[in-house]
Amino acid sequence: MAKEIKWTTEAEEKFDEIVIYLEKNWTANEVEKFIEATTKVLNYISEYPLMFRKSKKKNIHEALITEKQLLIYKVKPQHIELITFWDNRQNDISKKYI
Secondary structure (H helix, E strand, O other): OOOOOEHHHHHHHHHHHHHHHHHHHHHHHHHHOOOOOOOHHHHHHHHHOOOOOEEOOOOOOEHHHHHHHEEEEEEOEEEEEEEEEEEEOOOOOOOOOO
């Protein structure tokens, strides 16, 4: 059974920042690819929450959206909580998440 996905405020803001950046600096095609890739990963997470790499912190997982974007999420008993999106080009994934 698919789990509900809930977005944190930070996840919503980071997602929007990525879309705005892509709209300003890339083509509409790139924006569409990112949104489609995110949707695909969210569908996988909903159906198979433990499918993606587990971090050192309890119930935290990392899903690669694109080669540059990582989604960090938490598996909870009743739902999946999207914590944030992370740009892989940044140094140190700020160990507060993983």
